[in-house]
Amino acid sequence: MSAPTDRAPRLDHEWLSRVRAALASADGLIVCLDFDGTLAPIVEDPDDATMLPANRRLLRELVDTPSVTVAVVSGRSLDDLRARVGLTGVHYAGNHGLAFEGPDGREVVEAAQGATRTLDATVETLESRLADVPGCTVEDKGLTATVHTRCVPESAVSTVRETTTAVVDAVDGLECHPGKQIVEVRPAVAVGKDRIVDRLRERRPGACVLAVGDDITDEDAFRAAEPAGFGVLVGDRPTAASVRVPDPQGVTLLLGWLVSTCARHPVQPPS
C-alpha cells in the first residue's frame, strides 16, 4: 500500500454539510475512533493516557443513540483499551484490529494467536537488548508489542530503532511498523484497522462510516472509510482522510456536532 501524499483541509462548514447530506440518506452511522492522540491526549508515559472527560461524555451520548454504532479501534491490547474507555455498548478493537469485542463476544485473528509464543520470546530479547537505553520501554500487549522512544534521548533513538528492526527481522512471522515515537512489533498478517471498519459495515451495510485517528495505523481505517464515508485525521500530515482537526479537543467539537446532528435529524435506526 503506497503512502498518502496529500494533506487534508481543516474541518469546515462545507465538509460538515457533506457529512450531514450523507447522513440524511444513510441507514445509520458507524463511528470508529482511535484512542491515543484522538480521544486521549498524547502523554509521555503510556500508562498515564486518559480520555478527555468531554470525549467520554459525548461517546456515551452517541452509544445511547439507536442509529449509531460506536467503535474504539486502537493499537493497545483489548483489555487495556476497554479498561481505559470503560463504556458499555461500545465495540472494542485492540492490537490494530487483530482482536475485536462486540455484542457477539470476543474474537482474535487466528494467525496472530499462533504467533504469541514467538512474540513473547522477541519481547524478552528486546527487553534485554534495550535495557541500558534510558527512557526506553517495551510494552507487551499479548498479540503485539511496542518499543517506546518518546523518553529516549534524541542521540539514542536511531540505535533503538535499528536494534528493534534487527531483532524483529531475524524472527520469522513478525514485522515492524512505524508509529508516533514508537516501533510496533506485529505478526506478519495483513490485518489492520480497516478490518474493523469492514466488519462493522457488513453488519450495517447502509450506514455512513466516520473513521477518526491520529497515527499511521489509522490510514488503514481512512482508506476503508473513504470515499463512501469519511476519514478525519487528528493532526496534520499527508493522509487518505478528507479532513483534519488539530487535536483531541477538535475531536470533542466533532463528537458534539455529531451528537446534536443525530438528535436533530435522526438517521435511520437498524431494522
Ligand SMILES: O=P(O)(O)OC[C@H]1O[C@H](O[C@H]2O[C@H](CO)[C@@H](O)[C@H](O)[C@H]2O)[C@H](O)[C@@H](O)[C@@H]1O
Ligand atoms: O491506535 P492508538 O490508540 O493510537 O494506539 C497507538 C499506540 O498508542 C500508545 O502510544 C502512543 O501514546 C502514548 C501515550 O500518549 C505515547 O507515549 C506514545 O509515544 C504514542 O505512540 C500505546 O502505548 C501503544 O501501545 C499504541 O500502539
